[in-house]
Amino acid sequence: MRFSFIRTLQVAALALLTWSSALVAVPAQSPPQPLVPPARDPVRLIFDTDIGNDVDDALALGVIHALQSRRECRLLGVTITKDHDDAARLVDAIDTFYGRGNIPIGVCRSGVTPEQGSFLPLAQMRDGDDLRYPRDVEDVSQLPDAVTLLRRLLSESPDGSVTIAQVGFSTNLAKLLDSPADDLGPAGPELVAQKVKLLSLMFGAFAPIDGGEHREYNVVMDLPASQQLVERWPTEMIFSGFEIGLTITYPAQSILEDFGYVPHHPLAEAYQLYMPTPHERPNWDLTSVLYAVRPTRDYFSLSEPGSVTVDENGVTRHVADPAGKHRYLIVDDRQRAQVRESLAVLASQPPDARRRNRGQGEAVRQAPRRNGGERP
Ligand SMILES: [Ca+2]
Numbered sequence: 001m002r003f004s005f006i007r008t009l010q011v012a013a014l015a016l017l018t019w020s021s022a023l024v025a026v027p028a029q030s031p032p033q034p035l036v037p038p039a040r041d042p043v044r045l046i047f048d049t050d051i052g053n054d055v056d057d058a059l060a061l062g063v064i065h066a067l068q069s070r071r072e073c074r075l076l077g078v079t080i081t082k083d084h085d086d087a088a089r090l091v092d093a094i095d096t097f098y099g100r101g102n103i104p105i106g107v108c109r110s111g112v113t114p115e116q117g118s119f120l121p122l123a124q125m126r127d128g129d130d131l132r133y134p135r136d137v138e139d140v141s142q143l144p145d146a147v148t149l150l151r152r153l154l155s156e157s158p159d160g161s162v163t164i165a166q167v168g169f170s171t172n173l174a175k176l177l178d179s180p181a182d183d184l185g186p187a188g189p190e191l192v193a194q195k196v197k198l199l200s201l202m203f204g205a206f207a208p209i210d211g212g213e214h215r216e217y218n219v220v221m222d223l224p225a226s227q228q229l230v231e232r233w234p235t236e237m238i239f240s241g242f243e244i245g246l247t248i249t250y251p252a253q254s255i256l257e258d259f260g261y262v263p264h265h266p267l268a269e270a271y272q273l274y275m276p277t278p279h280e281r282p283n284w285d286l287t288s289v290l291y292a293v294r295p296t297r298d299y300f301s302l303s304e305p306g307s308v309t310v311d312e313n314g315v316t317r318h319v320a321d322p323a324g325k326h327r328y329l330i331v332d333d334r335q336r337a338q339v340r341e342s343l344a345v346l347a348s349q350p351p352d353a354r355r356r357n358r359g360q361g362e363a364v365r366q367a368p369r370r371n372g373g374e375r376p
Contacts, residue, residue: 048146085107167285304320
């Protein structure tokens, strides 16, 4: 009797000990993880765009602002390859909407796609006397030309630090390669080799489209520049081919439901003016921006290294070569779903709250755009 009483006490004590240990249990093997992730330097990004032709450029610019609000990138400047003044005005209006109206803008006089198109008129849209989307760029002739701005942004950057996302024609970057040495640095190829880490570009096609070769728009609209770029660009290039964005469309439901945090949203209105919902636009340019800022996130797989060529018809080919600097994006169905959702979340992310009162919907007074430096 006594033995069993003691035994019962022992069992009860053991149970109590086990229970109390469970309350304060910590994993014994793994050390505690830091609550704050290690600091990373934001990607220093230049966005080269033909905004005003297809609407994916506008959505891609929204993605960049979301990533900058998350401290993942810093947009050094925007250079434009569509030869229409409202392209620069709309870029400034979108930058201002996101509270970053002093991001430098460079323009070109190439004659390539000089038409206004369906959504650049948003830059001029008025509600009463006020611009619907405030901006301070009006006289586009006051803006620097794209090559001058590219040379300045590169010269001001640490060596090997700049990523460029080119999502339009190759006009500006081909001209950059032709630029001579000046007080901003060595000749184009040397300056690029010194300062640029990566060129992520929406360019070409690396899988059959409708069973055949595809003459991709960005390539053929300035074919000599496209050929120059793939032959002479000295750094790593990651190509998002036509087949990538084509199979990862932007969700129409996101356009309808995710941008209602303001009465008028420049990205949603641009989308509806370009090709209204329920159409789901391919995510071409957005994929190049996503890779540029988040290259290690398994959104895409990469081809083996090689060299891309552009033939006289604008058809692109990739020839494998272990020493080559050109790779193209590949996606499977799991990655497509992940990229589609991620891009919708990023493109519809509201402006940084601390900057928002400087931007959308209100008259914004800005310092003169003299040095083009971004407002702190
Ligand atoms: Ca584009």
